[in-house]
Amino acid sequence: xxxxxGIDAGSSYIxxxxxxxxxxxxxxxxxxxxxxxxxxxxxxxxxxxxxxPIDKNDINGIMATGYGRKQVxxxxxxxxxxxxxxxxxxxxxxxxxxxxDIGGQDSKVIAVDTSGKVVxxxxxHKCSAGTGKFLEVTSASLGVTIEDLGxxxxxxxxxxxxxxxxxxxxxxxxxxxxxxxxxxxxxxxALHAAISGQIVGLFHQVNSVDDGKILLAxxxxxxxxxxxxLSGWLNREVLVPEYPQYTGAYGAAIYLQxxxxxxxxx
Amino acid sequence: xxxxxSILAKIFAEYxxxxxxxxxxxxxxxxxxxxTPVEILRAMDVVCLFPESYAVVCSASNKSQEMIQASTMxxxxxxxxxxxxxxxxxxxxxxxxxxxxxxxxMLIATNNQCGTTFLWFKLLSQKQNIPLFIIDYxxxxxxxxxxxxxxxxxxxxxxxxxxxxxxRNINTQELNEQxxxxxxxxxxxxxxxxxxxxxxxxxxxxEIVDSLFPMLAAKxxxxxxxxxxxxxxxxxxxxNENSTDSLRLLWHGYPMWFLRKRFPDCFDDAFQVVLNxxxxxxxxxxxxEQGDMxxxxxxxxxxxxNRTLNHKIDWVDALARDYxxxxxxxxxxxSCRRALADIVPLRDRLHKKEIPSxxxxxxxxxxxxxxxEQVKLRIESFRESLSI
Ligand code: SF4
Numbered sequence: 001x002x003x004x005x006g007i008d009a010g011s012s013y014i015x016x017x018x019x020x021x022x023x024x025x026x027x028x029x030x031x032x033x034x035x036x037x038x039x040x041x042x043x044x045x046x047x048x049x050x051x052x053p054i055d056k057n058d059i060n061g062i063m064a065t066g067y068g069r070k071q072v073x074x075x076x077x078x079x080x081x082x083x084x085x086x087x088x089x090x091x092x093x094x095x096x097x098x099x100x101d102i103g104g105q106d107s108k109v110i111a112v113d114t115s116g117k118v119v120x121x122x123x124x125h126k127c128s129a130g131t132g133k134f135l136e137v138t139s140a141s142l143g144v145t146i147e148d149l150g151x152x153x154x155x156x157x158x159x160x161x162x163x164x165x166x167x168x169x170x171x172x173x174x175x176x177x178x179x180x181x182x183x184x185x186x187x188x189x190a191l192h193a194a195i196s197g198q199i200v201g202l203f204h205q206v207n208s209v210d211d212g213k214i215l216l217a218x219x220x221x222x223x224x225x226x227x228x229x230l231s232g233w234l235n236r237e238v239l240v241p242e243y244p245q246y247t248g249a250y251g252a253a254i255y256l257q258x259x260x261x262x263x264x265x266x
Numbered sequence: 267x268x269x270x271x272s273i274l275a276k277i278f279a280e281y282x283x284x285x286x287x288x289x290x291x292x293x294x295x296x297x298x299x300x301x302t303p304v305e306i307l308r309a310m311d312v313v314c315l316f317p318e319s320y321a322v323v324c325s326a327s328n329k330s331q332e333m334i335q336a337s338t339m340x341x342x343x344x345x346x347x348x349x350x351x352x353x354x355x356x357x358x359x360x361x362x363x364x365x366x367x368x369x370x371x372m373l374i375a376t377n378n379q380c381g382t383t384f385l386w387f388k389l390l391s392q393k394q395n396i397p398l399f400i401i402d403y404x405x406x407x408x409x410x411x412x413x414x415x416x417x418x419x420x421x422x423x424x425x426x427x428x429x430x431x432x433x434r435n436i437n438t439q440e441l442n443e444q445x446x447x448x449x450x451x452x453x454x455x456x457x458x459x460x461x462x463x464x465x466x467x468x469x470x471x472x473e474i475v476d477s478l479f480p481m482l483a484a485k486x487x488x489x490x491x492x493x494x495x496x497x498x499x500x501x502x503x504x505x506n507e508n509s510t511d512s513l514r515l516l517w518h519g520y521p522m523w524f525l526r527k528r529f530p531d532c533f534d535d536a537f538q539v540v541l542n543x544x545x546x547x548x549x550x551x552x553x554x555e556q557g558d559m560x561x562x563x564x565x566x567x568x569x570x571x572n573r574t575l576n577h578k579i580d581w582v583d584a585l586a587r588d589y590x591x592x593x594x595x596x597x598x599x600x601s602c603r604r605a606l607a608d609i610v611p612l613r614d615r616l617h618k619k620e621i622p623s624x625x626x627x628x629x630x631x632x633x634x635x636x637x638x639e640q641v642k643l644r645i646e647s648f649r650e651s652l653s654i
Contacts, residue, residue, distance in 0.1 A: 118651035207613065
């Protein structure tokens with residue numbers, strides 16, 4: 001059996017997925033990105049090899065994607081996140097026509113056709129509004145972990161509004177809410193609403209082929225409060241794959257595998 | 267025939283020396299906006315200088331950020347068009363390129379491109395006490411007959427204004443010749459672009475953008491025509507017959523003057539910009555059959571930015587098909603609200619025609635608004651989506 005590895009060198013996390021010839025995930029690993037992206041990817045790769053029964057010699061291709069893809073020195077090829085996410089998202093849910101990814105540094109909305117080909121995409125503007133960074137910074141000022149945001153937001157009882165989507169301004173607004181004794185659960189819900197508003201703005205800019213399903217990728221999709229909020233803003237169901245944070249890495253692996261198969265049949 | 271390169275160098279040198287020379291010879295100098303009917307002024311012996319073009323030179327000389335910073339000393343909002351900020355900053359900047367533009371005797375502004383230019387000139391007029399003339403162009407519509415007398419009246423007033431401030435009269439024969447030359451230069455300019463309908467295209471987008479200068483600085487003079495004739499001849503002579511299987515792109519909107527190639531460094535023979543529609547904004551419509559003033563009225567009231575949204579979208583859509591492009595890159599230029607307005611409806615139209623497009627955000631002259639990695643990521647992603 002031969003395997004292919006996909007690496008998503010994201011701005012916050014490094015994600016690795018190893019797939020077999022049937023496109024089944026046989027191993028995965030995630031670590032926080034260090035200052036040296038290549039070293040972080042190697043570390044993650046070693047952990048993956050040490051914790052799975054797969055022999056390194058049976059891995060016959062490595063494809064990197066993500067913001068740090070060009071820094072990965074031990075991969076065979078690189079592709080952009082737009083391609084990787086479209087392939088990964090479409091493979092896990094072929095009835096999906098829109099893939100939303102809220103990344104650490106940028107957010108994207110990708111429209112695919114019935115064959116999974118990208119027909120349009122838009123990415124967030126040049127600031128961190130509407131990205132994972134926004135949640136990271138604002139949750140820190142609330143003194144809660146990112147992982148707790150979803151659970152806490154379920155206990156909100158009032159709809160608050162953040163008047164700015166700018167990360168810096170939002171942070172100071174949060175500080176003033178805290179000073180006024182506002183419940184942090186309500187502030188978290190307001191954060192989710194602010195991010196959802198940004199994503200909906202992107203969603204309406206993208207030219208989709210039809211009203212097919214929407215899939216949310218990226219680690220932020222593990223936040224059930226945000227998924228719920230976004231679904232409300234879009235007024236549509238939002239699908240979340242079993243391992244949303246690995247969608248890009250999985251797509252990168254699938255892409256390389258397909259490319260190799262195509263080459264063989266040529 | 268002289269080479270296009272040597273003619274261009276001469277046009278450039280003459281233009282940048284024209285201010286100092288005019289001072290020596292006692293000839294009047296006017297600052298004009300990009301779509302001012304310069305033929306009238308030049309036929310009255312007025313030396314025309316373009317602050318927008320000067321801002322382009324400052325940006326291309328890597329001075330935009332420092333000069334824009336200098337404009338904050340005069341309390342200008344950083345949200346303004348970067349051409350105006352660079353121009354304001356030049357007054358507070360120690361060593362502006364070419365020593366800055368010489369002080370003008372008059373200012374002529376038009377609103378056939380945006381609402382910024384005449385306010386910018388108004389401010390210059392107030393601060394430096396320089397006489398200002400503004401030409402108001404109603405938005406271009408198919409029935410030009412209604413607005414024609416209104417614009418003609420303003421042209422007559424412009425002539426009186428120049429006479430009053432310079433004691434110079436209009437030379438109608440000279441005006442005639444200027445218009446004929448302008449018309450010819452526009453025809454050649456269009457022909458140059460049309461060479462790129464070929465596969466593979468003989469010109470890079472950078473070469474075309476860097477050939478724009480004579481359309482401003484030498485418009486209405488034989489040297490502009492000489493330059494374009496020479497360039498067309500050179501490009502036809504080296505036409506590459508090998509067909510390549512490349513992806514052809516249309517770049518919608520402004521180039522990025524601060525970049526060495528005026529466009530991000532992500533293009534190659536297999537993925538190339540064959541047309542930047544911005545440079546065709548200078549292909550003005552001087553109708554053959556009309557008299558002189560009518561030709562000028564037609565040319566300057568139907569500028570791209572003065573057209574209706576529908577007209578602009580139809581035009582770009584037609585260009586995309588004429589130049590057989592595979593995709594369109596839309597530059598959302600922070601500076602230019604007038605140009606920004608057409609991007610979303612244009613993308614909708616292109617989508618209906620199954621022409622893929624992507625938006626990138628930057629600025630035409632302010633290097634500080636350019637995020638290279640983000641722009642490249644969008645363009646690389648677009649390339650992949652077109653190739654797969
Ligand atoms: S860039 Fe736009 S706003 Fe600035 S001067 Fe040109 S037309 Fe006007």
